[in-house]
Amino acid sequence: MTHTPVVDVLVGKHAVGETVTVKGWVRTRRDSKAGLSFIALHDGSCFDPVQVIALNSLQNYSDIQKLTAGCSLSVTGQVKASMGQGQALEIEAQSIEIVGWVENPDTYPMAAKRHSIEYLREFAHLRPRTNVIGAVTRVRNCLSQAIHRFFHERGYLWISTPILTASDTEGAGEMFRVSTLDMMNLPRNDKGEVDYSEDFFGKETYLTVSGQLNVETYCAAMSKVYTFGPTFRAENSNTSRHLAEFWMIEPEVAFADLSDVATLAEDMLKYVCKAVLEERADDMAFFAERVKKDVITRLEALVNSDFVRMDYTDAIEILKASGKQFEFPVEWGVDLSSEHERYLAEEHVGAPIIMQNYPKDIKAFYMRINDDGKTVAAMDILAPGIGEIIGGSQREERLDVFDQRLEEMGLSKEDYSWYRDLRRYGTVPHAGFGLGFERLVAYVTGMQNVRDVIPFPRTPGNASF
Amino acid sequence: MTHTPVVDVLVGKHAVGETVTVKGWVRTRRDSKAGLSFIALHDGSCFDPVQVIALNSLQNYSDIQKLTAGCSLSVTGQVKASMGQGQALEIEAQSIEIVGWVENPDTYPMAAKRHSIEYLREFAHLRPRTNVIGAVTRVRNCLSQAIHRFFHERGYLWISTPILTASDTEGAGEMFRVSTLDMMNLPRNDKGEVDYSEDFFGKETYLTVSGQLNVETYCAAMSKVYTFGPTFRAENSNTSRHLAEFWMIEPEVAFADLSDVATLAEDMLKYVCKAVLEERADDMAFFAERVKKDVITRLEALVNSDFVRMDYTDAIEILKASGKQFEFPVEWGVDLSSEHERYLAEEHVGAPIIMQNYPKDIKAFYMRINDDGKTVAAMDILAPGIGEIIGGSQREERLDVFDQRLEEMGLSKEDYSWYRDLRRYGTVPHAGFGLGFERLVAYVTGMQNVRDVIPFPRTPGNASF
Numbered sequence: 001m002t003h004t005p006v007v008d009v010l011v012g013k014h015a016v017g018e019t020v021t022v023k024g025w026v027r028t029r030r031d032s033k034a035g036l037s038f039i040a041l042h043d044g045s046c047f048d049p050v051q052v053i054a055l056n057s058l059q060n061y062s063d064i065q066k067l068t069a070g071c072s073l074s075v076t077g078q079v080k081a082s083m084g085q086g087q088a089l090e091i092e093a094q095s096i097e098i099v100g101w102v103e104n105p106d107t108y109p110m111a112a113k114r115h116s117i118e119y120l121r122e123f124a125h126l127r128p129r130t131n132v133i134g135a136v137t138r139v140r141n142c143l144s145q146a147i148h149r150f151f152h153e154r155g156y157l158w159i160s161t162p163i164l165t166a167s168d169t170e171g172a173g174e175m176f177r178v179s180t181l182d183m184m185n186l187p188r189n190d191k192g193e194v195d196y197s198e199d200f201f202g203k204e205t206y207l208t209v210s211g212q213l214n215v216e217t218y219c220a221a222m223s224k225v226y227t228f229g230p231t232f233r234a235e236n237s238n239t240s241r242h243l244a245e246f247w248m249i250e251p252e253v254a255f256a257d258l259s260d261v262a263t264l265a266e267d268m269l270k271y272v273c274k275a276v277l278e279e280r281a282d283d284m285a286f287f288a289e290r291v292k293k294d295v296i297t298r299l300e301a302l303v304n305s306d307f308v309r310m311d312y313t314d315a316i317e318i319l320k321a322s323g324k325q326f327e328f329p330v331e332w333g334v335d336l337s338s339e340h341e342r343y344l345a346e347e348h349v350g351a352p353i354i355m356q357n358y359p360k361d362i363k364a365f366y367m368r369i370n371d372d373g374k375t376v377a378a379m380d381i382l383a384p385g386i387g388e389i390i391g392g393s394q395r396e397e398r399l400d401v402f403d404q405r406l407e408e409m410g411l412s413k414e415d416y417s418w419y420r421d422l423r424r425y426g427t428v429p430h431a432g433f434g435l436g437f438e439r440l441v442a443y444v445t446g447m448q449n450v451r452d453v454i455p456f457p458r459t460p461g462n463a464s465f
Numbered sequence: 466m467t468h469t470p471v472v473d474v475l476v477g478k479h480a481v482g483e484t485v486t487v488k489g490w491v492r493t494r495r496d497s498k499a500g501l502s503f504i505a506l507h508d509g510s511c512f513d514p515v516q517v518i519a520l521n522s523l524q525n526y527s528d529i530q531k532l533t534a535g536c537s538l539s540v541t542g543q544v545k546a547s548m549g550q551g552q553a554l555e556i557e558a559q560s561i562e563i564v565g566w567v568e569n570p571d572t573y574p575m576a577a578k579r580h581s582i583e584y585l586r587e588f589a590h591l592r593p594r595t596n597v598i599g600a601v602t603r604v605r606n607c608l609s610q611a612i613h614r615f616f617h618e619r620g621y622l623w624i625s626t627p628i629l630t631a632s633d634t635e636g637a638g639e640m641f642r643v644s645t646l647d648m649m650n651l652p653r654n655d656k657g658e659v660d661y662s663e664d665f666f667g668k669e670t671y672l673t674v675s676g677q678l679n680v681e682t683y684c685a686a687m688s689k690v691y692t693f694g695p696t697f698r699a700e701n702s703n704t705s706r707h708l709a710e711f712w713m714i715e716p717e718v719a720f721a722d723l724s725d726v727a728t729l730a731e732d733m734l735k736y737v738c739k740a741v742l743e744e745r746a747d748d749m750a751f752f753a754e755r756v757k758k759d760v761i762t763r764l765e766a767l768v769n770s771d772f773v774r775m776d777y778t779d780a781i782e783i784l785k786a787s788g789k790q791f792e793f794p795v796e797w798g799v800d801l802s803s804e805h806e807r808y809l810a811e812e813h814v815g816a817p818i819i820m821q822n823y824p825k826d827i828k829a830f831y832m833r834i835n836d837d838g839k840t841v842a843a844m845d846i847l848a849p850g851i852g853e854i855i856g857g858s859q860r861e862e863r864l865d866v867f868d869q870r871l872e873e874m875g876l877s878k879e880d881y882s883w884y885r886d887l888r889r890y891g892t893v894p895h896a897g898f899g900l901g902f903e904r905l906v907a908y909v910t911g912m913q914n915v916r917d918v919i920p921f922p923r924t925p926g927n928a929s930f
Contacts, residue, residue: 003720005620005688023720024688025891043719044687045620072891074720099720100862100892108890125883126890128686137687141622148613155470155510157606162921163628163672163695164641164710166928176629176643176665178672180699183659186648194648200641200699200709201928207628207643214921214930221593222509222602223470223489229695230628234645234665244665245629254508255468255488255539255564397565418590418930425573425591426490426537427565456627456679463631463666465679465883 003074007046009089014079021076022050022091023099025129028112029067037064038084039096041073044128047135047282051082051090064096068105069112070129073098117452124456124465132290135283136453139276140441146275147228147249150268156224156251161211163230166203174234175206176244207232211250212432213366213419216395219252219430220422226251228437236460240449243438245458252432258368258377258394261431262354265381265390266307268435269352273299276444283445292446298385299444305351312336312358312375315344322348335362336380338387345382353382365409366419367393368431369401379433386443392433399423468539472511474554479544486541487515487556488564490594493577494532502529503549504561506538509593512600512747516547516555529561533570534577535594538563582917589921589930597755600748601918604741605906611740612693612714615733621689621716626676628695631668639699640671641709672697677715677897678831678884681860684717684895685887691716693902701925705914708903710923717897723833723842723859726896727819730846730855731772733900734817738764741909748910757911763850764909770816777801777823777840780809787813800827801845803852810847818847830874831884833859833896834866844898851908857898864888 003021004014014020024043031037035056040049052075054064067073077093084090102108109123110130120127127133148158164178180200181187187195196204208214211227218225227250234244251268253261276284277299287295310318319330319340328337336344336355345353357375360367367376377394396402402423406413413420441453451457456465468486469479479485489508496502500521505514517540519529532538542558549555567573574588575595585592592598613623629643645665646652652660661669673679676692683690692715700707716733718726741749742764752760775783784795784805793802801809801820810818822840825832832841842859861867867888871878878885906918916922921930 007620023893025686044622044689070891072893099894100888100890102891103889110890125682125886126686128683134686137622137624137683141617141624144623145613145617148610152606152610155472157509157602158609159602159606159920160695160712162710162923162928162930164697164923164928165930174645176645177648178641178643179648180639180641183642183651186651200701200925201923202926203928205928217590217930218593218602218920221490221591221599224509230625232629236665245627247625421590424568425565425575426535426567428488428537429564455624455683458627458629458666460665461667463627463629463668463670465627465630465682 005045006041006043006048006050009050009079009091010046010048010087012089016079016081016089018079019076019094020079020091021074022052023074024049024072026067026069026071026073028069031065037061039064039067039073041075042134044134044137047131047138047286048087051084051087052077052096053080053090053092054096055092058093058096060096060098063098067098068102068108070102070105070108070110071098072100117449121451121457128455131286133452135286136441136445136447137455138283139280139445140453142276142280143272143441143444144228144437146272147268149275150271151226151251154224156226157218157222159211159215159218159225159227160229161208161214161227163208164201164205165208165214166201166205175209176232176234178205178207209233210248210434212252212434215250215252215432216419216422216430219254219432220426220428223254224251238460240451241439243450243454243457243459246450246454247437249435249437250432252430254428254430256394256431257429258356258379258392258431261392261394261433262307262309262356262379265392265433265435266352266354269381269390270303272440273444274303277303287446295444295446302352302383307352307354307381308349309354309356310344310349311356315340315355318344318348333359333361341382341387342384345387346384350384352384355380355382363393365405365411366395366402368396369405377431383443386439389439389443390433390435392431394429394431397423397427397429399427470510471506471508471513471515474515474544474556475511475513475552477554481544481546481554483544484541484559485544485556486539487517488539489514489537491532491534491536491538493534496530502526504529504532504538506540507599509599509602512596512603512751513552516549516552517542517561518545518555518557519561520558523558523561525561525563528563532563533567533573535567535570535573535575536563537565582914586916586922593920596751598917600751601906601910601912602920604745604748604910605918607741607745608737608906608909609693609902611737612733615736616691616716619689621691622683622687624676624680624683624690624692625694626673626679626692628673629666629670630673630679631666631670640674641697641699643670643672674698675713675715675899677717677899680715680717680897681884681887681895684719684897685891685893688719689716703925705916706904708915708919708922708924711915711919712902714900714902715897717895719893719895721859721896722894723821723844723857723896726857726859726898727772727774727821727844730857730898730900731817731819734846734855735768737905738909739768742768752911760909760911767817767848772817772819772846773814774819774821775809775814776821780805780820783809783813798824798826806847806852807849810852811849815849817849820845820847828858830870830876831858831860831867833861834870842896848908851904854904854908855898855900857896859894859896862888862892862894864892
């Protein structure tokens with residue numbers, strides 16, 4: 001592979017006059033009366049295509065005049081300062097090899113015109129060829145690299161927690177069953193129930209809804225760890241914020257309290273947003289122009305803001321005193337709904353909020369009970385323009401308190417025996433949080449629907465491709 | 466969090482005389498007749514624990530004398546040059562807070578003695594506290610970070626291909642079914658078959674066996690892409706090399722041929738092995754001492770070797786001429802077995818081999834047919850001491866040849882319609898490979914069984930934790 005990525009040409013890595021070979025796909029072709037054609041060629045390496053000048057002296061110029069969006073080319077030519085608008089450098093072709101034609105250009109699904117985002121979803125295998133999905137792909141990659149870098153630089157170890165699991169972390173998530181049993185001929189036990197002892201793993205097995213409980217075991221040995229992997233929810237939710245399969249980042253920190261991981265979360269969000277602003281200015285300019293006007297200023301504001309820490313109990317008072325008429329009434333003990341979160345983050349504070357210390361009854365069993373006996377050391381980060389983006393907590397590390405909580409919730413000690421072991425053997429205060437990766441990508445790019453920020457979205461009724 | 470990772474103390478980031486706080490778990494405690502105790506404290510940040518000197522003048526010294534392996538501590542003290550052997554620096558404690566005791570030390574499963582690797586597997590939630598699994602965890606993290614870095618530096622984009630899929634890439638893999646149907650009350654269609662139209666995704670859905678076909682769609686737009694995610698095989702294989710759930714890395718490169726991706730694979734292996742040698746010398750020294758003597762020299766040899774490219778057809782001649790008595794007879798057309806691969810890599814060449822151009826009948830349908838009509842542009846990388854570690858190929862990008870191949874294999878065009886679209890619209894030569902991450906970690910660490918290099922191994926009959 002001796003060809004040059006388009007980005008290298010556009011940022012001037014090759015001197016004017018140098019001969020280069022670029023390879024990619026035609027975005028547009030425009031013929032000039034002066035006897036030459038302008039071809040915009042993209043290869044995914046950056047937002048902008050490179051302009052290729054094809055003079056009619058090229059031996060296959062008559063073929064070149066038939067090029068349409070999506071055709072693949074190998075172009076060898078000289079880097080030139082561009083006379084035209086919109087680019088500083090272009091390539092004057094010495095030769096153009098047409099590598100692949102587009103069969104029947106009139107029906108090519110990605111023909112060069114604007115398509116609705118819903119239309120593009122029907123062609124998940126071709127939509128990365130569009131400006132918008134190409135930009136999403138680069139920003140998504142930038143965010144994932146920045147996340148790994150952020151944790152690695154701080155001594156965190158990436159842990160791959162299991163996807164297949166016989167336990168249910170949240171205690172209540174709707175889960176996908178995984179099985180190799182013959183569905184037409186299910187084995188039965190004496191009671192007539194399905195006999196999972198004959199299944200692949202010898203018991204009922206599901207797709208994970210969270211790696212948290214598992215990663216706590218590594219936290220209790222390696223101190224600073226994080227997961228970055230797929231998780232699953234079999235919820236019948238057809239919203240712009242839900243996917244049946246999505247990626248989560250879950251750091252877990254030993255000898256840390258809620259405040260420590262709130263700081264970690266704030267630092268991480270700022271770090272990865274800064275990375276996007278610095279490394280993907282081209283794609284962000286596109287999102288600001290075409291998708292959401294304030295997408296860059298919003299990110300800059302986040303990077304430069306101090307997140308405001310607020311207790312749930314105080315938030316309730318603020319909401320009550322706001323004089324606002326909310327659809328869902330506010331009272332201590334209720335879960336905050338989107339309208340409340342938005343009022344607080346967008347109107348009252350105007351900055352991201354770290355909301356802390358929620359009533360224990362609306363939170364998970366593993367969260368640490370505060371001294372008031374009523375609240376738990378949980379936090380959500382609410383960002384203006386999107387609402388909850390991160391949820392975390394300090395975990396209950398005291399065995400006696402944990403056991404009491406299990407009992408209250410009607411959960412069995414046996415089911416959590418290995419989790420309890422972490423509290424029996426050298427227990428330590430520890431805390432962590434979860435970040436839904438697609439919600440982050442949607443927030444950063446301004447894309448409205450998480451289905452458009454993951455390559456192949458899985459939702460009720462849809463596992464195509 | 467204002468405490469100091471153990472590694473920072475040991476590498477001298479804090480001056481002698483400085484007061485630091487470290488937090489971690491007791492590995493061993495030894496009492497001296499001179500009225501003091503030596504505590505080895507680990508926190509996962511590096512292989513070695515830090516030695517803490519606890520003088521009997523400490524107010525809770527009687528408790529300190531009861532510390533056992535696994536207890537968690539917060540130690541504040543002064544960094545000192547160590548008089549003892551085995552470490553340059555140690556900490557003389559000013560105070561030791563006992564954070565968590567070990568309930569019933571006599572039955573603590575990770576008590577400070579040597580345990581068999583099989584025994585440790587039974588305690589996957591506690592085994593990261595051991596030297597060996599701690600070292601594996603750091604090397605595994607180092608490799609994963611190096612892989613992301615390698616591709617990122619070269620302009621590759623990380624693509625998350627779907628885990629849930631309605632298609633079977635390899636055409637033959639044994640797959641796990643994913644469903645939310647009520648197993649006690651399965652819906653039936655007119656023919657009495659299970660009616661998957663009522664299932665969550667409206668059709669039969671499986672766990673992916675490879676992201677390759679999916680990632681090709683992104684390759685055909687973004688040029689250089691890679692996956693790094695979990696894949697699944699429902700094979701009833703109880704071997705040291707098989708897992709039902711494992712992580713794969715699958716780069717895919719547009720405008721590339723087999724030779725290009727062979728070079729990419731060689732560069733990548735060398736890059737990540739070099740990263741381990743440089744960044745995890747402490748853990749590698751342990752593996753060399755306790756697990757496999759030549760594990761470092763083997764890696765150094767790989768980093769410094771030139772991989773030898775060899776055609777399958779030539780390999781058959783070499784094997785035939787070897788005079789060796791193989792269990793499986795050698796003839797053109799057979800798949801190479803482990804004994805053949807080892808002879809070639811270890812005895813004949815003495816370096817990693819890139820074996821190329823296999824008979825088409827033993828390879829997958831998507832591999833590019835060579836001009837001889839008999840072989841495909843496929844490659845395997847065979848490393849001394851482990852055998853096949855990478856498998857890759859150039860993909861068939863010619864629609865007519867691909868369609869003919871589908872027909873030969875009895876596969877339907879309809880099932881591959883979206884894959885065929887990539888060949889209908891701006892097709893390009895492209896190639897890629899797959900690397901099983903756990904096999905790489907096992908190779909690098911010298912660990913015998915892949916079950917010991919992934920946190921929670923899933924194998925037939927086992928999805929514990």
